[in-house]
Amino acid sequence: MKVLLVGGGGREHALAWRIAESPLLTKLWCAPGNPGIAEHAELVPIGAESIPALVSFARDNAVDLVVAGPEAPLTLGLADALEAIGIPCFGPGAAAARLEGSKSFTKEVLDAARAPTAAWTRFDxxxxxxxxxxxxxxxxxxxxxxxxxxxxxxxxxxxxxxxxxxxxxxxxxxxxxxxxTVVIEECMMGEEASFFALCDGTRAIPLAAAQDHKRVGDGDTGPNTGGMGAYSPSPAFTDAVRDEVMERVVNPVLAEMGRRGAPFRGVLFVGLMLTATGPRVIEFNVRFGDPECQVLMMRLRGDILPALLAAARGDLSGVSLGWSPDPALVVVMAARGYPGAVTKGEPIRGLDRAAVVPGARVFHAGTARGADGGIVASGGRVLGIGASAPDLRAARDAAYAAVDALDWPGGFCRRDIAHRGL
CATH class of the missing domain: 3.30.1490.20 (ATP-grasp fold, A domain)
Incomplete structure (x- = not known):
């Protein structure tokens, strides 16, 4: 199979790593990618939101599957444009991608599906x-x-x-x-969790859950970010919670999207608040989370490529994925100033030392090649330093040992990732 992966962040690095391991793969491209992804795929200088160029590349190179990493190309209709020329895309069409593109649309769908969520009002x-x-x-x-x-x-x-x-x-x-437009909601109390389900338009299979750390500072302080770290599994997300979320949220929402003529194919990211009265939906995303994807890919057992293709083709029958019982954790290294304005172009040294820490894995997110060929910071969230181990504390220790092996004065991270799990 020839595969085009779209995106250039840490989530796409994790996906590229696992897709590249598939015995079914004959060629992997990534557009636009990053220096870490270049270890697994040939980089293509096309932006993730350049829909006509992506579609032309897929057609001209006889691509068998396009895997959309971020949400923006999906909301812009990448899957629809590919479907029109007969190329399957892992990710929903634009109508279904509104589950992430519009929070008020999501709330309307949740209410119609009678799925538990916060009371809300929309204002223009x-x-x-x-x-x-x-x-x-x-x-x-x-x-x-x-x-x-x-x-x-x-x-x-x-x-x-x-x-x-x-x-x-x-x-x-x-x-x-x-x-x-804004959506204003009641503030739900409890513990947050991120749950993922693979969907083919009519049915879903549960993947795994993770717990993200949204705020920039230790102790969950400071402004919200795109995510400063994650770990999986989440002790609070039990099998009983998983079954309840599938029954009360995922399956009814899939049915509702079908009724609306917008069947959902791809991965549904269910952001949850685990309250005293049960799980309630905070939000949906229409792609793997970042950094949650990194910990899921570290725990995944088996070949991910057939599952992605089956979902894109609309038939998950017979698909199953296994998960390692070993916990995985990722610590996000961000550039000074994030989530505000950041300094770009600073060299990052010691990546080779970090990569050889037992159990550790380095994911590139906002990196680029400097003039001397070395790695420099080029974004807000720059690296994901992951680790897997037989227990969560050992995974955390390995990840922070890899963080400490880096020489990047302009970078920072939270030092309490997985504090709830521990």
Missing amino acids: DPAAARAHIRAAGAPIVVKADGLAAGKGVVVAATVEEAEAAVADIMESRVHGAAGA
Whole structure:
């Protein structure tokens, strides 16, 4: 099989690593990729959102499967354009990708499917949003309706903080057009978990769960980010919780999307709050999480490529994936200033030392080649330092040993990844 992987972050590095191991693979390209992905795939200089160029490349090179890593090309219709020329794509069409592209659409689908979620209201007018906040009180959650790279959510502890979030999102447009509308929700209490299910439009098979760390600082302090680390499995996400989420959320939502004429194929990322009354949906994503994908790929047993192809073709019958009982953990190394403006171009040394720490694995996210051929930081989240071991504490120790092997003065990370699990 010839495969084109779309994207260039840590999630795509993890997918490239596992796809490259498949005995079915004859050629793997990645567009645009990164220096870490180049170890597994031939890089193609096409941006992840350049839909016509991606489709032309897939057609001209007789690609058998396109795997979409990030959400943006899916919301822009990559899967639809590929379907039109007979090439399967792992990832939903644009109509189904609205489950991530619009939070208010997601809430409407959840309500129609009678799936448990937070009470919510949508606002297009900032004054009306502020009036609602003052009436409801705090804590309260303010979300930009559109795509905001994981940064468009504010869990406000006070009314003043929530009103400031409305001003930033709707009036200052800190997230651009994504903030034209906001969704304001009740603040659910509990423990968060990320659960993934492979879907073919009508049926789903459960994958595994992970726990992400969204806030930038130790102790879950500071602003929300795209994710500062993750671990899997999550002790709070039991088999009973998994079965309840499949029965009350995943299967009804798949049925509802089918009724709407937008069948969902790909991986459904269910962001959950594990409350005292059971799991409730925070959000959906229409792709693997980043950094959750890295820990899932470290735990995966078997060949992922047939499963991706089966989902893309709309027939998961007979597909099963196994998971190592050994926990996996990833620590995100970010550039100074993240999630705000960051310094780019700083050299990162010691990657070879980090890679040989027993149990450790280095995933590239925001990296590039410098003028001297070395690796430099080129983004906000730059590296994912992963590790797997027989127990969670050993995995954490190995990951931080690999972090400490790096020589990158401009990088930082949280030092408490997996603190809940431990």
